Amino acid sequence: MPKDHGIGASQKRREDVRFLTGAGQYTDDINVHGQAYVCFLRSDVAHGRINKVDTAEAEAMPGVVRIFTGADFEGVGGLPCGWQVTDRFGQPMKEPAHPVLARGKVRHVGDPIAAVVADSLEEARNAAEAIVLDIEELPAAVNMKAALEAGAPRVHDDLSDNLCYDWGFVEDNRDAVDAAIKAAAHVTTLELVNQRLVANPMEPRVAVGDFNRATGDSTLYTTSQNPHVIRLLMGAFVLGIPEHKLRVVAPDVGGGFGSKIFHYAEEAFCTFAAKAINRPVKWTSSRAEAFLSDAQGRDHVTKIELALDKDNNFTAIRTSTLANMGAYLSTFASSVPTWLHGTLMAGNYKTPLIYVNVKAVFTNTVPVDAYRGAGRPEATFQLERVIDKAARELGVDPIALRRQNFITQFPYATPVAVEYDTGNYVATMDRLEEIADLSGFAARRKASEAKGMLRGLGVNCYIEACGIAPSNLVGQLGARAGLYDAATVRVNATGSISVMVGAHSHGQGHETVFPQVIAEMLGIDESMVEIVHGDSSKIPFGMGTYGSRSLAVCGSAMVRATEKIINKSKKIAAHMMEAAEADIELKDGKFSVAGTDKSVAWGDVTLAAYVPHNYPLEDIEPGLEETAFYDPSNFTYPSGAYACEVEVDPGTGKVTIEKFAAVDDFGNVVNPMIVEGQVHGGIGQGIGQALLENCVYDENGQLLSASFMDYAMPRASDVPFYQVDHSCATPCTHNPLGVKGCGEAGAIGSPPSVVNAVIDALQSGGHNVTHIDMPVSPHRVWQAMNG
């Protein structure tokens, strides 16, 4: 019988009760007495010189409290970048200023120029329309290749060109990789575009700034995945507010997918303006604004070469990528195409030599940063596509080619600086072949062909690095923060427990999963445990939720703190039962003395801790509350194998996903139902990228796909029923729960299998098509078939 309690139980999400009954408390539900509303006037040209911003007429409009422009932020810091990348030549990346409101120039459509604060949103909007702008439009740098050419328009006048950095990894391998490719029996080359995506969480961003005149404290309510990171960045780098005078609250957040990690101008503005006008200031993004101001994802143009020896062993990989940064460096933009991408280029394979080159480019477009998977989907896509292409060129089975090159010995040190602690890629692939019924594919293809459809099968593997990350390692790599996390376990007098965690739940289900871990450890019911998160004034300093890190890093901190609780409560129990501490056992919420029938209940011990009448006060303090900070010693390395079957309609080019199977090794699983949901959501987004989504700018830098009319989000009818399996678990060797993280896997693993399947279908129909860029839309498929 499946477990219904503790680790391994598919408990229903307790947070869903409030989400599904409309009782969630999102940032837009927060209204502070007397608040004013802000409307940002945003640039409608991609690149222009600001000659004049005339606010005179607008200031006189009804309801206007104050209008801010870039000049009001003289002396205020710009938005910082949290990761310093060092280029191939040992030089730091170029880091142009990122003002809260544009100064001198506008650099992308949506760049905020002025902010109107008024009594109502309507009045703020009307006044924003009355601002007279004199902006001289300049030629825009949009296409990355063109932006790097001599004479291209410069996004930042104070930089010599639009190159942010030219990164080589591992630079010392460069010559050896070149030589290995020259000497190879076969080299497969693939050029591809990993298109730009818009994250589009269901809840747009919101910020409410509040200033308390009596205490001098500032509070920011914001849609963030990591309130402490925002407090750190905004307090220290932008507004100069010390931590103890700044509180950042991220209440219920309706999805982030990475786009709510970053510190945004609107957050700094609302906090700043609330103090300036001594009145709370609220901003709620419209969907149209979200398209123009939320950091976007992916946008790589890549050439990858895979070298093989005469026996089809991989001997070297060389990649060359242009990565779009957009107009400014968003908070973690620089790390995504480098350390979150280059370090994953080994994939699941024992390729001895790898060289990754990435040129990061400034363009007059919305900034680009981490989006579900962040660098790892880009690495996986190019690697798994080029392996498929190589198999086709060599006339070998793509699964056999992968199996032949799998890493089988762990730990395994890759040539790209990371060490996989554990995994079993052979078992994972075996399981995939079984659950996806690959042996029955030929018959299913025949059946499709009988209907006039082309059927294709695409398979791929993936590896990802999660649980970011060991602070000393990322510090060497340029991170400007530590990446530990923290938890405080506060046991109340009657035995109930509040756990304050640094991780932030915005869809992950922490409020359900974290109590399962504590319930397992203490033998008490989950209903006695409550998770507190999202408020910097309540929780210990933690780094938040992204990179599939919450359970692996924050969950580990929580385990450590709970261990301290157990140790202390055993001391109390030993005193109460006049026994030796070493003889005390904790089981099913009871402390007993080994070998006797003496026991005290959990609640008796916790009460004694707070009512210490009979208590070892000479040895231990009263109370029962412990905090732990956990800094992992390595990344975790979830891996998996995915299979996708598609039908292509040769008449229209339309691709339909018929079957999708995912076998993931997430290590130990606390709540299988939630893990399955994470995989479903991730694959849904991966299918969105593979078939539908595309963020398009025209040659002038105008965003053409700026609403759901033109930006095609996946719908229920676009995705199949998934077969999901996580039985091939190799527990992580270095964290106490043996967990690896599951949040991004689906989005990383699914795009290559979809595209591999489409190519396979077209090849089966006699079309010599070797690659189609995503999104593999009917238009593109039809062109490929008929071109």
Place this chain on the structure above:
Amino acid sequence: MQMSDSREIAAPQAVVWAGILDPEVLKQCVPGCTEMSGSPEEGFEATVVQKVGPVKATFKGAVTLSEVNAPNSVVLTGEGKGGAAGFAKGGATVRLEPKGDGVTMLHYDVEAKVGGKLAQLGSRIIDGFAKKMADQFFENFQAAVEGAGEGPSPADASAPEGEGGKKKGWFKRLVS
């Protein structure tokens, strides 16, 4: 976005030329135009109300004339600002070619671009919209100047600063 087309207009070249330079004619011909003022020398100021897909806006814009080679060719450059709806700007090179028998060929090359909400929401329909606008404009223009040709003598009508009374003849067919 670029468009090129030609139209045969049953009016002498001088009449057609004068029409291009007349704000009253332009006002009647630009679809959605509610105001038009100015002169060929100073440029024209116009207000146009239009709906592009989901975006409806009042565009205030200026048109300037350059490379004037009377009565053969002219370049019109303009920009319209629609507030929160964004902007449209572009240029048109208009060339006139006499075909004899009082008939003139009008050739035009239009280059236009849109920005802001117009681009964000209207990009799928903007090409079709621009084509429709151009077709309507030249249809109106053809009707206006061909009507004018039936009125007063070509010599009078060709005067750049025609008198009000004579101008009415231009629009006989439009307003009737």
